Amino acid sequence: MKRKQGGKLMLTNILLFSALKRLLCCALLPLSLLSGCFCAEALADDNYNTRWRLHGFIAQGVIDVDHSNYVTDDGDISARLTEIGINASYQLSRDFRVTGQAVYLNGGNRYHEGARLDYLLLDWSAYSTENWLVNFYFGRFKNNHWLYSNIRDVPQARPSIILPQSIYFDGFRDIAEGGEGLDIKVSYSDDELGEFDFGLSAGTSDISKAQTQIILSKLAGGRLKHDYDIQASLYWRPLYSSWRFGLALLDSDFSYDGGEQDAFLDADIVLQRYFLNALYQGEFWELSAELLQDRFVFDDFYFPGFHQDNLGQGIFLQGRYKAGNRLTFLGRYEKFYINKDDKHGRKLEQGSQGQIPAYFGYQNSFTLGVSYDLLANVRLELEHHWFEGTARLTPVVLPDARANSREHWNLWALQLMYWF
Amino acid sequence: MLCGLVICPRAYSVTIITHASVGQADIPSSQLRRIFSMRQLRWQNGVAITVFVLPSQHPLHQRFSKEKLGIFPYQLDNIWQKLSFSGLGATPIVVQTPQDLLEAVKATPGAIGYAADEAKTGGEVDVN
Numbered sequence: 001m002k003r004k005q006g007g008k009l010m011l012t013n014i015l016l017f018s019a020l021k022r023l024l025c026c027a028l029l030p031l032s033l034l035s036g037c038f039c040a041e042a043l044a045d046d047n048y049n050t051r052w053r054l055h056g057f058i059a060q061g062v063i064d065v066d067h068s069n070y071v072t073d074d075g076d077i078s079a080r081l082t083e084i085g086i087n088a089s090y091q092l093s094r095d096f097r098v099t100g101q102a103v104y105l106n107g108g109n110r111y112h113e114g115a116r117l118d119y120l121l122l123d124w125s126a127y128s129t130e131n132w133l134v135n136f137y138f139g140r141f142k143n144n145h146w147l148y149s150n151i152r153d154v155p156q157a158r159p160s161i162i163l164p165q166s167i168y169f170d171g172f173r174d175i176a177e178g179g180e181g182l183d184i185k186v187s188y189s190d191d192e193l194g195e196f197d198f199g200l201s202a203g204t205s206d207i208s209k210a211q212t213q214i215i216l217s218k219l220a221g222g223r224l225k226h227d228y229d230i231q232a233s234l235y236w237r238p239l240y241s242s243w244r245f246g247l248a249l250l251d252s253d254f255s256y257d258g259g260e261q262d263a264f265l266d267a268d269i270v271l272q273r274y275f276l277n278a279l280y281q282g283e284f285w286e287l288s289a290e291l292l293q294d295r296f297v298f299d300d301f302y303f304p305g306f307h308q309d310n311l312g313q314g315i316f317l318q319g320r321y322k323a324g325n326r327l328t329f330l331g332r333y334e335k336f337y338i339n340k341d342d343k344h345g346r347k348l349e350q351g352s353q354g355q356i357p358a359y360f361g362y363q364n365s366f367t368l369g370v371s372y373d374l375l376a377n378v379r380l381e382l383e384h385h386w387f388e389g390t391a392r393l394t395p396v397v398l399p400d401a402r403a404n405s406r407e408h409w410n411l412w413a414l415q416l417m418y419w420f
Numbered sequence: 421m422l423c424g425l426v427i428c429p430r431a432y433s434v435t436i437i438t439h440a441s442v443g444q445a446d447i448p449s450s451q452l453r454r455i456f457s458m459r460q461l462r463w464q465n466g467v468a469i470t471v472f473v474l475p476s477q478h479p480l481h482q483r484f485s486k487e488k489l490g491i492f493p494y495q496l497d498n499i500w501q502k503l504s505f506s507g508l509g510a511t512p513i514v515v516q517t518p519q520d521l522l523e524a525v526k527a528t529p530g531a532i533g534y535a536a537d538e539a540k541t542g543g544e545v546d547v548n
Binding site for chain 2: 091094101128137151154185191325
């Protein structure tokens with residue numbers, strides 16, 4: 001069985017690498033013709049291959065969750081903690097670059113298993129001076145707006161194996177991770193005010209049937225469609241400061257088209273999110289906090305005229321201590337409730353005639369972790385999470401109260417990662 | 421092609437070196453931060469900047485990061501990892517030894533890197 005799984009993983013890796021190569025080749029050909037700058041002369045001078053960049057990571061771990069179906073349905077220790085990614089970038093000319101990344105993820109019930117195209121885009125550096133940098137990204141782009149949104153699947157770059165679910169909810173991973181359309185980044189730096197980064201993106205994601213069921217319910221026979229998505233963010237680091245502050249906004253619309261003989265009706269969903277975050281980076285301490293308010297409007301689905309309009313709120317406070325170049329300790333506290341007017345979930349339970357327990361209205365957690373760099377690019381990470389409440393377990397819309405019958409649950413995870 | 425390196429020595433133990441095509445005599449630390457955090461991609465003369473660095477664990481890189489940029493090496497790693505794995509931008513090119521770094525800057529128009537103060541640059545690079 002294990003040999004079969006290992007062979008499957010290897011096959012997946014091969015397919016992933018070959019898919020990325022094909023995608024980049026397909027993207028490069030027309031773009032290189034368009035730019036007119038893909039010249040042999042420039043390549044001949046490029047002794048250090050400065051036009052190409054190739055990076056990647058591979059991480060495998062074990063995870064054990066007690067009293068919830070967060071990763072598996074049986075509650076046993078699981079190896080469903082695999083993350084593989086590879087990206088390549090090619091500088092077509094001084095102002096144009098093409099880049100792409102493919103990932104393979106297996107997180108059990110957290111999101112659907114398989115390979116994904118994380119991003120594939122044309123980067124146009126439209127304006128660049130000593131102080132200003134303006135870039136337009138066309139194609140499939142990553143979500144670069146929240147504190148950890150663009151590195152949530154990058155094991156060596158994120159602060160922990162499992163990110164705070166209040167904000168980086170795994171159930172929304174495929175929707176929140178990026179979109180297809182246009183992304184704009186404007187950076188400004190000077191010697192008085194410091195560094196500013198403004199981002200604006202518009203683009204939607206394709207939602208698979210598996211992902212639809214993860215979000216809504218296993219009984220959902222139709223497909224969720226991402227109709228509209230616009231995001232903006234602004235970050236500021238004062239001059240020579242160890243602090244960085246940010247805010248981000250998201251406005252998105254979804255629709256559900258019920259299948260034939262579906263248990264549910266067509267539905268319209270609006271998701272609006274507001275974020276504030278702060279990051280401190282000292283020599284030994286790294287502190288971060290992120291605050292979220294999200295509005296979730298849900299129409300029809302259960303019956304014609306059904307209407308739900310909730311304001312959820314979440315926050316995490318995180319500290320990391322670097323005990324030398326190799327060893328890092330992590331501590332984090334997180335709080336989240338799906339309806340700020342029902343912080344204890346009582347209305348939720350009453351509204352469902354007791355079918356949905358009150359603890360599905362909130363989810364708080366405490367995390368301790370440690371990581372050790374075995375080599376410059378090999379790291380071992382271990383962490384333990386204690387949870388209270390189940391508001392960030394899937395499915396979201398029709399919770400699984402049978403599989404998640406306890407208010408208190410916990411998990412530990414151990415992951416080995418390599419990157420280049 | 422013009423092959424050279426410009427070095428700017430001061431009271432630091434690390435020296436900034438640039439390819440002669442850069443043509444900038446002095447690079448203030450705030451500009452160095454912008455260049456090495458990939459917020460400035462072109463020199464004043466319009467030439468694209470190519471950044472060469474040593475592995476982040478290398479003692480010279482650690483000294484350079486703290487003394488010249490006023491940034492801890494892990495902060496630079498974070499910035500570069502975010503750029504690389506989000507598709508937002510290209511990252512510096514990592515070479516394995518100080519000699520490789522010197523040779524790379526010598527050979528690449530628009531390049532910038534660093535060397536130990538005591539390093540012999542051979543006069544083919546600009547020293548800042």
